[in-house]
């Protein structure tokens with residue numbers, strides 16, 4: 001007999017529940033990854049196995065089955081009869097839990113995230129509230145005798161169905177702190193289930209990062225009214241009305257319905273907090289890293305950039321200052337070595353933060369000045385990621401960086 005083939009996507013909690021259970025039972029399996037975003041599930045050979053084009057699907061020597069809870073029960077019945085609950089009542093409770101999960105938590109999971117596949121820019125708070133109501137019901141009713149597992153004293157397939165969906169929810173910021181029984185059960189699952197981290201948590205985190213990225217990118221689509229300021233000819237930044245808003249007469253300045261703010265990094269942080277509060281990183285340490293990046297950028301990148309180009313603007317120098325250039329390269333070396341410690345994709349971790357926007361506008365300007373990032377492969381890859389991922393990158397940043405770069409280059413002596 002060939003091993004059971006599991007058609008799997010790590011992003012899917014339903015798929016992970018089957019894989020996690022297979023690991024728990026130490027089954028011999030073959031895992032085939034289905035790339036949902038590429039549409040692998042719509043290919044004719046996949047549709048032949050599963051016309052509903054979902055993951056997970058299994059192929060047990062020509063027996064094709066989809067629907068994760070049906071697969072869990074099939075594996076239980078065929079490979080682990082010892083864990084089938086013994087009495088009709090305990091089996092009924094198991095079924096009740098499975099159906100309730102599908103119509104409850106899993107339904108909310110779809111209601112919260114599916115809109116993100118269709119250009120939505122938010123996780124619907126009404127749906128999140130309904131999810132928390134279901135959590136309350138589970139908390140109050142599923143552990144009546146201080147039972148350790150979702151359907152009673154023993155592990156059942158219901159635990160696998162619940163835990164992967166809940167891990168996915170947690171990875172996008174849903175909180176369990178008000179539900180101590182669910183929390184303790186969740187910790188038990190972590191301890192008890194084989195390869196929990198590798199099979200379940202890694203995929204859930206990948207999903208969480210995708211969700212945050214979608215929300216973030218789309219939130220940046222805030223409706224704005226852009227006023228272009230002429231700083232050189234008309235010197236609009238020195239006009240009294242502008243000085244009233246910003247006595248330091250700098251751009252950028254924002255007017256959010258009478259709330260005036262200047263200093264670009266403060267504005268970036270404000271936009272995240274005011275317009276996308278759920279994207280503000282949860283822990284003080286993560287937020288501290290964002291701040292650390294922002295301050296370091298201001299001092300060591302923007303600060304040095306100013307030192308380098310101000311004399312050129314003023315016409316007192318016609319070459320970049322060698323000492324400042326060296327300092328900039330030292331900073332780039334430090335960033336390349338230290339900002340991407342886990343292969344993280346963004347400047348302050350796994351999600352886009354205000355720091356990415358602060359750095360990309362400066363670093364792209366350096367590129368326009370002829371700097372090479374070849375010695376800094378991580379920074380180089382990140383710049384490419386920003387160019388590809390940030391909406392309207394070229395319009396919002398690329399063009400301006402090029403104009404500034406060309407202007408500065410026209411003022412320096414070619415050797």
Ligand SMILES: N[C@@H](CCC(=O)N[C@@H](CS)C(=O)NCC(=O)O)C(=O)O
Pocket residue numbers: 011012013014015036041052053054055056066067068069
């Ligand atoms: N009730 C199904 C849900 C499966 C499902 O919706 N899977 C999603 C991924 S989370 C999927 O495969 N979507 C691709 C598609 O429908 O084309 C189960 O538990 O297996």
